[in-house]
Amino acid sequence: MTDQTVNAEAQAEAYGALQDKEPPKEPRAQWKDVWDQFRKHKGALIGGGFLLFITLAVLIGPLVWQVDAKALDIRNKDMRPLYTLLWDSTARTSWAKPLGSDNLGRDILATLIAGGRASMAVGWTAMILALSIGTAIGVCAGYFRKLDGPLMRLTDLFLSLPILPLLLVAVTLFRQPLRANFGPETGMFILIVGVIGITSWMQTARIVRGEILALKEREFILAARSIGTTPFKIIRRHLLPNVISPIMVSATLGLATAIITESALSFLGVGFPSDFPTWGKLLSDAVPRMEEFPERVMLPGILISLTVLSVNYLGDGLRDALDPRIRGR
Amino acid sequence: MLTYTIRRLVLAIPTLLFISIVIFLLLQLAPGDPMAQVPLTVPPEVKQRMREALGLGQPIHVQYWKWLVQFFWVEPQVVIDHWFGTAFAEGKLRVLSWQTRSPVMDIVVQRMPQTLWVVGMSYIVGILIALPIGIYSAYRQYSIFDQAGTFISMIGFSIPPFFSGVVVIVIFSVNLGWFPSIYDTTHVVTDWDSFVVQLNQMIMPVMVLALQTTAQISRFMRASMLDNLNQDYVRTARAKGLKESVVVMVHVLRNSMIPIITVIALGVPSIFGGAIITETLFKVNGIGQLLLTALFANDLPMVMTLTFIFAVLIVLFNLIADVLYGLLDPRIRYD
Numbered sequence: 001m002t003d004q005t006v007n008a009e010a011q012a013e014a015y016g017a018l019q020d021k022e023p024p025k026e027p028r029a030q031w032k033d034v035w036d037q038f039r040k041h042k043g044a045l046i047g048g049g050f051l052l053f054i055t056l057a058v059l060i061g062p063l064v065w066q067v068d069a070k071a072l073d074i075r076n077k078d079m080r081p082l083y084t085l086l087w088d089s090t091a092r093t094s095w096a097k098p099l100g101s102d103n104l105g106r107d108i109l110a111t112l113i114a115g116g117r118a119s120m121a122v123g124w125t126a127m128i129l130a131l132s133i134g135t136a137i138g139v140c141a142g143y144f145r146k147l148d149g150p151l152m153r154l155t156d157l158f159l160s161l162p163i164l165p166l167l168l169v170a171v172t173l174f175r176q177p178l179r180a181n182f183g184p185e186t187g188m189f190i191l192i193v194g195v196i197g198i199t200s201w202m203q204t205a206r207i208v209r210g211e212i213l214a215l216k217e218r219e220f221i222l223a224a225r226s227i228g229t230t231p232f233k234i235i236r237r238h239l240l241p242n243v244i245s246p247i248m249v250s251a252t253l254g255l256a257t258a259i260i261t262e263s264a265l266s267f268l269g270v271g272f273p274s275d276f277p278t279w280g281k282l283l284s285d286a287v288p289r290m291e292e293f294p295e296r297v298m299l300p301g302i303l304i305s306l307t308v309l310s311v312n313y314l315g316d317g318l319r320d321a322l323d324p325r326i327r328g329r
Numbered sequence: 330m331l332t333y334t335i336r337r338l339v340l341a342i343p344t345l346l347f348i349s350i351v352i353f354l355l356l357q358l359a360p361g362d363p364m365a366q367v368p369l370t371v372p373p374e375v376k377q378r379m380r381e382a383l384g385l386g387q388p389i390h391v392q393y394w395k396w397l398v399q400f401f402w403v404e405p406q407v408v409i410d411h412w413f414g415t416a417f418a419e420g421k422l423r424v425l426s427w428q429t430r431s432p433v434m435d436i437v438v439q440r441m442p443q444t445l446w447v448v449g450m451s452y453i454v455g456i457l458i459a460l461p462i463g464i465y466s467a468y469r470q471y472s473i474f475d476q477a478g479t480f481i482s483m484i485g486f487s488i489p490p491f492f493s494g495v496v497v498i499v500i501f502s503v504n505l506g507w508f509p510s511i512y513d514t515t516h517v518v519t520d521w522d523s524f525v526v527q528l529n530q531m532i533m534p535v536m537v538l539a540l541q542t543t544a545q546i547s548r549f550m551r552a553s554m555l556d557n558l559n560q561d562y563v564r565t566a567r568a569k570g571l572k573e574s575v576v577v578m579v580h581v582l583r584n585s586m587i588p589i590i591t592v593i594a595l596g597v598p599s600i601f602g603g604a605i606i607t608e609t610l611f612k613v614n615g616i617g618q619l620l621l622t623a624l625f626a627n628d629l630p631m632v633m634t635l636t637f638i639f640a641v642l643i644v645l646f647n648l649i650a651d652v653l654y655g656l657l658d659p660r661i662r663y664d
Contacts, residue, residue: 162639267491301492309487
């Protein structure tokens with residue numbers, strides 16, 4: 001009788017040792033882990049916040065500040081921004097134009113918002129275009145062995161083209177026909193987005209190809225293939241979700257380069273038409289009179305630099321957060 | 330190694346030919362007309378004859394073949410003539426610019442010194458600044474110096490030259506009046522005073538360009554040093570009692586320089602390519618500015634030749650970087 005109770009107690013103790021002392025933790029989702037690691041990177045957090053702020057500002061800005069960016073107001077031209085009052089009380093300022101007006105009386109705040117809209121639109125579209133081309137070529141080269149050689153030679157070829165000269169050549173040479181077909185603004189938009197996208201997909205393609213080559217040999221792909229999944233479905237269901245992190249990192253880099261390239265083209269005078277503001281164009285238009293009105297150079301320049309800086313920091317943080325080897329440290 | 334180099338050199342020839350075809354076709358597709366600037370009063374048949382004089386009347390493949398012959402056969406002969414005083418190229422047609430009607434290569438040779446001085450100097454200055462920053466911020470990882478270095482190189486990546494250039498012009502040339510904002514290419518250095526003038530006008534463009542080089546190379550240097558600092562051989566070197574300076578500056582640095590040298594070699598073509606934006610901003614009449622003016626004037630032979638020279642340099646320095654990597658790192662064997 002007593003023996004049996006002792007045995008049962010010993011048994012319970014033995015089972016107890018196998019059980020967890022603490023209550024089990026909730027299973028953690030992958031993206032929550034990523035977010036937790038991302039939050040530790042202060043620069044990335046600030047960068048992401050700023051990028052979100054700029055994007056919202058250029059999207060919602062025209063609804064809040066309802067001044068037409070192209071409206072001429074020649075009587076109120078050459079106004080200084082309000083903050084010049086801090087050190088120069090005789091400056092011509094007006095509460096109706098908080099950041100001043102340019103030499104034709106256009107409101108600078110409104111042109112900055114409109115310019116940001118154009119710059120961000122070009123940046124995002126060109127980045128998405130470059131990513132799609134790069135991912136498509138990288139996946140095809142990595143998955144289909146027959147395509148690997150030709151596609152990678154093509155990538156090498158594009159990498160050895162002198163990019164900025166060719167961009168300039170393409171933009172100067174194809175400006176007229178596209179403007180004639182699609183109108184001056186849409187035509188230039190298509191052209192600039194197209195040339196930036198076509199000349200900046202190579203890094204993405206190389207990275208994606210490398211990842212796919214390694215993933216292709218894993219067991220889950222073999223399993224998928226053995227149950228008769230078609231290559232297209234394997235790529236869509238199994239490969240693409242696994243290469244999303246390098247794609248996201250190169251997306252941030254692509255956005256930064258696209259914004260800078262568009263501004264550089266506008267600065268060299270081969271960008272959008274003259275009455276269509278972008279940040280690079282505002283900057284280059286203001287250069288001849290920068291001694292008298294330094295703010296017209298500084299404001300768009302600071303906006304370009306801050307946007308690109310925040311995108312770069314965002315990319316830095318994403319790289320750390322998406323790398324499972326670094327995560328949790 | 331030698332067979333690898335030879336194989337790569339042979340492979341470079343079809344690549345370059347293909348690139349030249351791509352550039353040529355791109356330029357041919359272009360709608361621009363070199364006669365656009367000719368006055369409307371010139372009758373159309375005269376215009377047609379002017380076009381033919383430029384070689385525009387022939388089919389595309391004939392034009393391309395003529396350019397190939399001029400660039401690869403006649404121009405080297407001109408160089409040989411120049412060096413040895415022979416007369417191979419006598420009376421042969423060289424690649425002519427449509428703007429000036431003079432040989433393209435002569436103009437390139439005239440423009441090259443300015444670009445090499447400004448852009449080349451900025452590259453050297455940038456590397457010299459970047460290496461110590463990279464070494465020290467890797468050695469003291471996550472220190473204040475490292476954080477500041479990271480921030481500065483992020484800024485270098487993010488501020489485009491057309492903004493940093495304008496800012497330094499506003500500050501140093503307009504407000505402080507220290508340096509001239511326009512680069513005077515006719516200035517000749519003869520004595521100390523003229524050397525100081527040359528130095529003054531070079532500082533701003535060189536620093537603007539060097540900021541970008543520094544940002545890039547110091548990042549690479551830091552990453553490469555960090556890779557090596559945790560290796561076993563470093564612990565061995567410390568354990569056998571070597572001085573810290575010897576460990577870092579000799580053992581680690583030599584191994585970390587291998588990838589850096591290839592990165593530096595890969596950046597060299599951009600020196601010759603010139604910094605188009607910086608040259609425009611500071612009015613340096615170098616190669617970049619030459620390309621820009623040629624583009625706006627529809628000077629196709631000039632644009633074609635310049636872009637092709639850039640492509641040759643890129644392919645060549647890619648090859649040099651790969652070969653250097655194999656020579657410096659005994660673990661890499663291509664054969």
